[in-house]
Amino acid sequence: AQSVTQPDIHITVSEGASLELRCNYSYGATPYLFWYVQSPGQGLQLLLKYFSGDTLVQGIKGFEAEFKRSQSSFNLRKPSVHWSDAAEYFCAVGAVYSGGGADGLTFGKGTHLIIQP
Amino acid sequence: DTEVTQTPKHLVMGMTNKKSLKCEQHMGHRAMYWYKQKAKKPPELMFVYSYEKLSINESVPSRFSPECPNSSLLNLHLHALQPEDSALYLCASSPRGTSGRVYNEQFFGPGTRLTVL
Numbered sequence: 001a002q003s004v005t006q007p008d009i010h011i012t013v014s015e016g017a018s019l020e021l022r023c024n025y026s027y028g029a030t031p032y033l034f035w036y037v038q039s040p041g042q043g044l045q046l047l048l049k050y051f052s053g054d055t056l057v058q059g060i061k062g063f064e065a066e067f068k069r070s071q072s073s074f075n076l077r078k079p080s081v082h083w084s085d086a087a088e089y090f091c092a093v094g095a096v097y098s099g100g101g102a103d104g105l106t107f108g109k110g111t112h113l114i115i116q117p
Numbered sequence: 118d119t120e121v122t123q124t125p126k127h128l129v130m131g132m133t134n135k136k137s138l139k140c141e142q143h144m145g146h147r148a149m150y151w152y153k154q155k156a157k158k159p160p161e162l163m164f165v166y167s168y169e170k171l172s173i174n175e176s177v178p179s180r181f182s183p184e185c186p187n188s189s190l191l192n193l194h195l196h197a198l199q200p201e202d203s204a205l206y207l208c209a210s211s212p213r214g215t216s217g218r219v220y221n222e223q224f225f226g227p228g229t230r231l232t233v234l
Contacts (some may be wrong), residue, residue: 014126034222037226041228041230042207042224042227042228043121043123043207043226043227043228044160044207044209044222044225045225046222046224046225049222090159090160094221104150104162104165104173104175105160105162106159106162107159107160108159109158109159110157110158110159
């Protein structure tokens with residue numbers, strides 16, 4: 001079965017500094033990978049996705065992520081964070097079910113991003 | 118219309134009550150999902166509907182009963198819930214149905230915050 005590990009529960013970054021959130025996945029085939037952001041009490045917003053092709057993907061709000069098959073990683077980066085980036089960030093892998101359907105998401109436990117002024 | 122809407126935003130119910138959560142999308146998406154998210158945890162998949170048919174039930178207790186009356190609407194009927202069922206219930210949709218190994222990205226609604234007393 002697929003799984004996702006986000007090793008950092010909390011990360012604190014100063015406003016204007018660069019950010020990297022780590023994500024490692026376990027999956028037997030080419031994974032479908034996603035990063036979502038969730039503000040308190042809100043739903044999830046898709047930041048970016050990787051299905052195939054170029055391993056560096058660009059997303060919304062200035063985020064990017066790089067897929068590295070050799071390291072089973074899909075780390076999220078942003079060159080300069082803003083106070084409004086404070087939120088919970090989830091990495092997710094798309095699941096393939098034995099019944100033939102390819103769907104559902106398996107999420108990592110999330111990384112809580114704190115922005116210092 | 119490019120969003121998933123969920124009603125109500127908040128719901129408080131007793132253990133003997135019957136209530137329903139509603140999810141709606143008008144993007145022409147053919148798959149819809151229910152997730153449950155406990156505080157400070159990632160979302161967990163409950164149900165998947167593809168082309169208005171239930172395709173995945175992740176061993177959810179029968180006190181949760183999903184229904185997909187048409188391609189735009191997804192309900193979750195609640196009966197005899199327990200306090201531990203208190204959580205944020207998230208609905209999502211994706212453009213294609215789940216047949217075959219073609220992955221869909223999922224778009225989430227804002228959620229319904231459920232409290233069971």
